[in-house]
Amino acid sequence: MVAALGRWANDKARDYAYALGFCFQVLKETALFMRRKQVAFHVLVLQILFTGVEAVSIVSLIALSFGAVIIVEGGTVLPRFGQTSLLYSILIVVITRELGPILTAFIIAARSGPAIAAELGNMVVSHEIEAYMSVGINPISYLVVPRVLGVTISVMALTIYFNFFGLVGSFLVAQLIHPIPFVEYFSALLRKLQMRDILSTLLKSFIFGVIISVVATYQGFKVSASVTEIPRAAIKAVGQGFVLCFLADALITLIYYV
Amino acid sequence: MGDIVALEDVRLTLGGFEALRGVSVGFAEGKSTVIMGPSGCGKSTLLKVAAGLIPPDSGRVCFRGRDIFQMSERALLGMRRQNGFVFQDGALWENKSLFENLALPLQVHFPEVPAADRSRRVIRALERVGLEESASERPAALSGGEKKIAALLRALVTEPILLFMDEPTLSVDFAMTGRINQIIRDQKGRGSTIIAVTHDAQLTASLADRLVVMEAGEVLASGDFDEVKRSPHARVRAILSEVLKDIASYDTDLLELLDQDQEPGER
Numbered sequence: 001m002v003a004a005l006g007r008w009a010n011d012k013a014r015d016y017a018y019a020l021g022f023c024f025q026v027l028k029e030t031a032l033f034m035r036r037k038q039v040a041f042h043v044l045v046l047q048i049l050f051t052g053v054e055a056v057s058i059v060s061l062i063a064l065s066f067g068a069v070i071i072v073e074g075g076t077v078l079p080r081f082g083q084t085s086l087l088y089s090i091l092i093v094v095i096t097r098e099l100g101p102i103l104t105a106f107i108i109a110a111r112s113g114p115a116i117a118a119e120l121g122n123m124v125v126s127h128e129i130e131a132y133m134s135v136g137i138n139p140i141s142y143l144v145v146p147r148v149l150g151v152t153i154s155v156m157a158l159t160i161y162f163n164f165f166g167l168v169g170s171f172l173v174a175q176l177i178h179p180i181p182f183v184e185y186f187s188a189l190l191r192k193l194q195m196r197d198i199l200s201t202l203l204k205s206f207i208f209g210v211i212i213s214v215v216a217t218y219q220g221f222k223v224s225a226s227v228t229e230i231p232r233a234a235i236k237a238v239g240q241g242f243v244l245c246f247l248a249d250a251l252i253t254l255i256y257y258v
Numbered sequence: 259m260g261d262i263v264a265l266e267d268v269r270l271t272l273g274g275f276e277a278l279r280g281v282s283v284g285f286a287e288g289k290s291t292v293i294m295g296p297s298g299c300g301k302s303t304l305l306k307v308a309a310g311l312i313p314p315d316s317g318r319v320c321f322r323g324r325d326i327f328q329m330s331e332r333a334l335l336g337m338r339r340q341n342g343f344v345f346q347d348g349a350l351w352e353n354k355s356l357f358e359n360l361a362l363p364l365q366v367h368f369p370e371v372p373a374a375d376r377s378r379r380v381i382r383a384l385e386r387v388g389l390e391e392s393a394s395e396r397p398a399a400l401s402g403g404e405k406k407i408a409a410l411l412r413a414l415v416t417e418p419i420l421l422f423m424d425e426p427t428l429s430v431d432f433a434m435t436g437r438i439n440q441i442i443r444d445q446k447g448r449g450s451t452i453i454a455v456t457h458d459a460q461l462t463a464s465l466a467d468r469l470v471v472m473e474a475g476e477v478l479a480s481g482d483f484d485e486v487k488r489s490p491h492a493r494v495r496a497i498l499s500e501v502l503k504d505i506a507s508y509d510t511d512l513l514e515l516l517d518q519d520q521e522p523g524e525r
Binding site: 039122 | 335346353413
């Protein structure tokens with residue numbers, strides 16, 4: 001029993017040490033990325049295309065739907081309490097501060113996280129990582145950093161896009177319930193929007209992007225020898241990505257607004 | 259000439275299994291060394307450690323006297339430029355075309371060479387083995403033999419002075435084996451150092467200047483091919499006989515020599 005507990009603690013300590021070492025390497029190689037004569041630039045472009053551009057349609061749909069839901073719910077409940085004017089504040093708080101960053105992060109964590117983990121896991125098993133090393137390519141620099149940068153840039157861009165589309169969605173649905181002039185709607189929204197809301201959404205999306213990409217690449221690289229480890233790595237990439245994004249979201253909100 | 263790569267008391271445990279147990283062996287510059295031993299004895303691991311792809315738990319791995327795992331990034335890149343590695347399963351990059359697989363090492367090591375020149379070099383390499391028509395194909399579209407030969411071309415495209423090969427002719431048909439052997443012989447003819455793990459008696463007979471025999475993570479014998487082949491060590495002779503037995507039909511002279519040297523009852 002004690003021996004088993006000791007082995008478990010030892011394995012956990014080794015895992016954390018490996019994770020810390022991995023994060024340090026990613027940080028170091030990211031700092032050096034622009035200074036190197038990079039052959040990895042096209043990997044970054046491809047990652048932005050895959051994670052960012054290809055996710056635009058699904059983000060649009062979800063943002064429009066959520067914008068519509070909030071305006072319908074708000075438009076129904078708030079007048080009963082004589083608080084119709086709060087609708088714009090609620091739109092800003094819910095979409096810009098919270099739903100925009102977290103839902104975009106979930107979409108990317110569910111879509112790109114497992115893809116990245118599975119792709120890298122496959123590369124480990126088929127010795128492609130060793131092949132990169134054999135020709136003098138640092139796998140962290142060539143495979144991880146472009147994915148971390150690509151996912152982070154995509155999450156940030158898609159979050160801004162989500163916020164915009166969410167607010168547009170709510171405007172379109174508002175036209176069906178009680179039409180508001182375009183200028184009046186957006187000028188009311190802009191009056192409620194503060195600089196710290198914009199900074200909050202950018203900070204959150206940046207941190208979520210880093211979390212999703214580092215977790216996914218770490219899980220991919222943790223695959224050691226067998227293809228049966230790959231689905232587990234993909235699942236862990238999503239699960240850990242979700243949990244860490246939730247925790248980071250709560251922490252940032254607490255620090256930022258309390 | 260001295261050793262281009264030398265391992266000193268190298269120990270390595272992988273997944274709880276002791277893969278290398280205090281291995282000390284040198285690989286002479288300009289010579290071809292074949293590593294033999296039963297399956298699972300640590301040959302491939304030794305090759306990867308010698309190439310600096312897997313760090314050992316203890317011991318030193320030196321390239322021209324310098325510890326590979328203590329090298330600066332720049333020195334390591336310089337060493338990689340002089341090395342080529344052929345993996346047992348080819349390990350071609352599946353998300354790249356055949357052309358890109360060969361072009362990437364050139365892009366990394368010769369960024370100053372114009373892209374058009376690098377492309378010409380890749381096409382010339384592919385033409386040499388008749389794969390130029392498949393340049394835009396992904397590795398998944400190639401046959402097993404074509405993958406092997408492409409992996410060999412990738413390792414050779416930077417014109418290395420040291421070539422590591424892990425079973426370069428394993429699971430390859432007779433015709434393709436002949437083409438691969440010819441490319442390897444040409445490379446040997448250029449004076450390159452070759453370190454190969456192989457069970458191919460034909461390749462061994464035509465390539466080996468030196469022989470390393472391993473068992474259970476240890477080097478049992480190493481030295482000149484003829485010396486090791488005639489080793490009085492019973493286990494060495496038994497392993498060579500065992501390893502080469504299955505492909506005796508391909509062999510021309512190696513088993514005959516082994517048979518001549520062996521006493522009845524030793525096998």
